[in-house]
Amino acid sequence: xxxxxxxxxxxxxxxxxxxxxxxxxxxxxxxxxxxxxxxxxxxxxxxxxxxxxxxxxxxxxxxxxxxxxxxxxxxxxxxxxxxxxxxxxxxxxxxxxxxxxxxxxxxxxxxxxxxxxxxxxxxxxxxxxxxxxxxxxxxxxxxxxxxxxxxxxxxxxxxxxxxxxxxxxxxxxxxxxxxxxxxxxxxxxxxxxxxxxxxxxxxxxxxxxxxxxxxxxxxxxxxxxxxxxxxxxxxxxxxxxxxxxxxxxxxxxxxxxxxxxxxxxxxxxxxxxxxxxxxxxxxxxxxxxxxxxxxxxxxxxxxxxxxxxxxxxxxxxxxxxxxxxxxxxxxxxxxxxxxxxxxxxxxxxxxxxxxxxxxxxxxxxxxxxxxxxxxxxxxxxxxxxxxxxxxxxxxxxxxxxxxxxxxxxxxxxxxxxxxxxxxxxxxxxxxxxxxxxxxxxxxxxxxxxxxxxxxxxxxxxxxxxxxxxxxxxxxxxxxxxxxxxxxxxxxxxxxxxxxxxxxxxxxxxxxxxxxxxxxxxxxxxxxxxxxxxxxxxxxxxxxxxxxxxxxxxxxxxxxxxxxxxxxxxxxxxxxxxxxxxxxxxxxxxxxxxxxxxxxxxxxxxxxxxxxxxxxxxxxxxxxxxxx
Ligand code: ADP
Numbered sequence: 124x125x126x127x128x129x130x131x132x133x134x135x136x137x138x139x140x141x142x143x144x145x146x147x148x149x150x151x152x153x154x155x156x157x158x159x160x161x162x163x164x165x166x167x168x169x170x171x172x173x174x175x176x177x178x179x180x181x182x183x184x185x186x187x188x189x190x191x192x193x194x195x196x197x198x199x200x201x202x203x204x205x206x207x208x209x210x211x212x213x214x215x216x217x218x219x220x221x222x223x224x225x226x227x228x229x230x231x232x233x234x235x236x237x238x239x240x241x242x243x244x245x246x247x248x249x250x251x252x253x254x255x256x257x258x259x260x261x262x263x264x265x266x267x268x269x270x271x272x273x274x275x276x277x278x279x280x281x282x283x284x285x286x287x288x289x290x291x292x293x294x295x296x297x298x299x300x301x302x303x304x305x306x307x308x309x310x311x312x313x314x315x316x317x318x319x320x321x322x323x324x325x326x327x328x329x330x331x332x333x334x335x336x337x338x339x340x341x342x343x344x345x346x347x348x349x350x351x352x353x354x355x356x357x358x359x360x361x362x363x364x365x366x367x368x369x370x371x372x373x374x375x376x377x378x379x380x381x382x383x384x385x386x387x388x389x390x391x392x393x394x395x396x397x398x399x400x401x402x403x404x405x406x407x408x409x410x411x412x413x414x415x416x417x418x419x420x421x422x423x424x425x426x427x428x429x430x431x432x433x434x435x436x437x438x439x440x441x442x443x444x445x446x447x448x449x450x451x452x453x454x455x456x457x458x459x460x461x462x463x464x465x466x467x468x469x470x471x472x473x474x475x476x477x478x479x480x481x482x483x484x485x486x487x488x489x490x491x492x493x494x495x496x497x498x499x500x501x502x503x504x505x506x507x508x509x510x511x512x513x514x515x516x517x518x519x520x521x522x523x524x525x526x527x528x529x530x531x532x533x534x535x536x537x538x539x540x541x542x543x544x545x546x547x548x549x550x551x552x553x554x555x556x557x558x559x560x561x562x563x564x565x566x567x568x569x570x571x572x573x574x575x576x577x578x579x580x581x582x583x584x585x586x587x588x589x590x591x592x593x594x595x596x597x598x599x600x601x602x603x604x605x606x607x608x609x610x611x612x613x614x615x616x617x618x619x620x621x622x623x624x625x626x627x628x629x630x631x632x633x634x635x636x637x638x639x640x641x642x643x644x645x646x647x648x649x650x651x652x653x654x655x656x657x658x659x660x661x662x663x664x665x666x667x668x669x670x671x672x673x674x675x676x677x678x679x680x681x682x683x684x685x686x687x688x689x690x691x692x693x694x695x696x697x698x699x700x701x702x703x704x705x706x707x708x709x710x711x712x713x714x715x716x717x718x719x720x721x722x723x724x725x726x727x728x729x730x731x732x733x734x735x736x737x738x739x740x741x742x743x744x745x746x747x748x749x750x
Contacts, residue, residue: 142464145471146274148478153271156232160225160272164279167218172286174211179448181207187441229272237262237477245485245574246554247514254483260357261476273470280463288456294449295323298429304436314435322428323450330421330454334414335461341410342465345403349472352399358392418454425450486514487556489574492567502564502580502663502694504528504551509560511550520546522717523560528664528694535705536698537738538714544698545586547714548666551696552581582657583666590649590656592641595623596630598652599659613658616689618681619651647674654682658689665695671704679704702742711735 154161181204188197241249241258248254265271299319312318365372366385376382426447433443505528511521521543528534536544549555550562553569561568569577590598599610610630614620626632626642633641634652644652654670671679682689699705706725713721713728713735720734728735 139464142468142471145474145478146278146467149271149274149470149474150278152236152481153229153274156236156271157225157228160229160275161278163218163221163225164275165282167222168279168282169286170211170214170218171283172290174207175287175452176290176449177207177211178204179445183439183441183443183445185441186444187439190440225275226272229270230266233265233270234262237265237480240480240483243485244483245487247486247556248483251514256357256361257476258480259360260353261474261480263356263360264353264473265477274467277463277467277470281460284456284460284463287452288460291449291453291456294446295327295453296320298432298438298446298450299323301432301437310431310435313431314437319428319432322424326421326424327454327457330417331457333417334454334458337410337413337417338458338461338465341406342468344406345469346472348399348402349469352396353473353476355392355395355399359389359396362389362392414458421454422451487553487570487574490569490571491573492571494564494572494576494580497663501530503530503566504569504664505563506547506550507561507563509550509557509562511546511555511558513546513555519558520717521550521557524717524719525560526712526719526722528696529710530694531692532694532710533690533708534694534696535708535711536696536714537700537702537705537711537735538720539738540700542714543717544714545668548583548585548668548696548698552583552666553577580662581664581666582660582662584650584653584657584668584670586669588650588653590634590652592633592635594628594631594633595626595652598634599656601656601660603659609659610655613655614652616658617651617654618678619648619655622648622651647678650674651678654689663693665690665693667695668698669700670697671699671701702739713738 150161181200185197185200185204188194188200237258244254300316302314302316313322362385366376366389376385429438429443429447429450432438432446433440438446506524506526509521509524510519512519524543524547536547538544546555550557553574556570561570563569564572564577564580596605596607596610599613600606607630611620614623622644623629623632627640634644635641636643650670651674654667657665657667671682674682697705697708705711709724711721711723711725711728712719713733715734721728721731723731729739
């Protein structure tokens with residue numbers, strides 16, 4: 124039995140510590156956004172606690188002065204009561220103004236913090252199943268329970284209620300030990316310090332215990348609802364984005380008539396969410412009703428005790444109001460303190476995803492060696508016995524790949540679908556790291572270089588390139604300085620200058636119809652702009668992964684013809700399924716099943732009659748006239 128109770132106490136203490144460990148962690152995060160919010164909240168808590176008792180104290184003195192017929196004293200206390208009410212009212216207005224400003228800072232700060240963290244995760248971590256979903260869920264759910272600002276308010280409330288309860292305990296002790304004039308009879312017995320103390324202890328403990336049990340039942344129920352609710356909110360967020368925000372998805376939705384299906388799903392999730400709120404509200408209402416009944420019984424007992432003390436002559440009539448008010452605050456303060464504690468627990472649940480995200484580490488540490496800036500572009504990269512599999516899969520996608528990228532080389536990568544060409548590029552750009560072997564830049568393992576500086580060496584156009592709903596110039600400069608002459612030059616080199624000239628605002632035209640006044644462009648036009656963006660970056664390595672897949676034959680021919688001019692004296696790597704487009708590269712690497720099967724010039728490889736020749740001949744049938 125004893126063991127059972129000890130275990131329960133230990134479990135409770137552990138739970139309390141756990142809640143506050145999370146709480147303090149969230150406070151520290153909140154302090155990074157607004158360091159003044161917590162001190163301000165604490166000052167407010169003390170202020171409120173003082174306000175609570177000052178009013179009671181002044182009112183008691185006022186009543187006693189009036190009853191004693193001392194009107195000048197009564198006038199003084201009346202004036203003080205009015206003055207303090209005005210002073211605290213003014214202070215309250217100032218505090219609430221500061222609090223509103225702080226709430227705004229929290230809102231912006233929270234979103235920036237979340238996005239900064241998400242953007243700083245490396246690509247491999249970001250690509251993990253569930254990461255994107257977790258980021259979206261943490262954004263939605265963290266704000267539901269008031270976000271970081273709520274944590275400050277909870278701790279503020281805890282301090283305020285602690286001060287209120289502690290003062291009430293002090294006053295209760297003072298009241299219990301005040302001795303009356305009555306010497307005999309029931310009244311004298313009831314007014315004795317030991318009897319009053321016992322009575323007060325019993326009713327307070329009973330009221331707090333009954334309330335805590337009710338609270339626990341409610342919170343257990345709420346916690347169950349809330350865990351379900353975070354999932355429902357995740358679903359609603361996804362559906363909203365697909366239906367309303369992603370207008371590209373709008374095409375598929377309309378063509379495949381998915382409207383009803385999506386709306387049904389949305390309605391179902393929304394109904395679930397509403398049902399959740401109804402259940403929470405009903406549970407809260409029951410709780411309030413129960414708490415109200417407990418508190419009424421408690422208040423009757425308190426009035427009884429204070430009245431006994433007043434009748435026994437232990438306290439004045441004025442002090443009656445003061446003590447009755449203070450004692451009522453004892454249980455209320457403890458109840459509120461415990462309620463704040465449960466609120467903190469719920470905040471912790473809603474903040475779980477956010478904290479998980481904050482704890483997420485990038486899989487790869489960045490090195491510290493700076494990358495030498497060389498105007499001559501003399502960078503040499505080598506793959507040394509590199510093998511790789513994607514996270515979550517054991518199958519090697521690249522197997523023992525060794526190759527050197529010769530400087531200023533025009534290298535083509537060819538091979539069947541799934542041979543590992545794009546993966547090779549991803550490793551080269553350090554989006555992933557080899558599982559075995561090393562990739563070196565000028566003889567040093569690329570992991571040892573500062574990641575961002577290393578990536579500056581590459582201009583890449585992936586097959587699934589992405590442009591943003593920003594102005595054209597912004598898409599091309601990607602945060603670098605805007606130089607219109609250079610932008611036009613790059614546009615001209617990829618044959619997109621007339622496209623942009625014809626846009627309503629030229630370089631300032633916003634792409635895509637996400638924004639008002641934005642223009643839609645075709646896949647081929649977008650690919651040209653993506654190529655221009657790569658040129659604008661002007662990095663020593665130019666990597667083009669199927670750069671002409673979406674282009675019409677004329678544009679494709681233009682790109683091929685201008686390719687040498689386009690990449691000039693850079694080292695370029697070119698992936699294409701169109702064998703004819705690789706012909707003008709000096710060096711061709713043939714990938715097969717994750718390894719390098721052949722390497723050489725077009726003529727050498729044809730002469731070898733291997734995989735390259737096989738692929739070439741297979742395509743030659745379809746493009747006979749072109750070849
Ligand atoms: P290629 O560019 O030659 O067509 P890829 O490098 O894209 O080939 O793909 C090589 C293999 O790696 C394929 O089997 C593909 O399914 C697999 N793969 C590609 N990307 C991923 C990924 N993100 N996660 C898991 N497997 C992948």
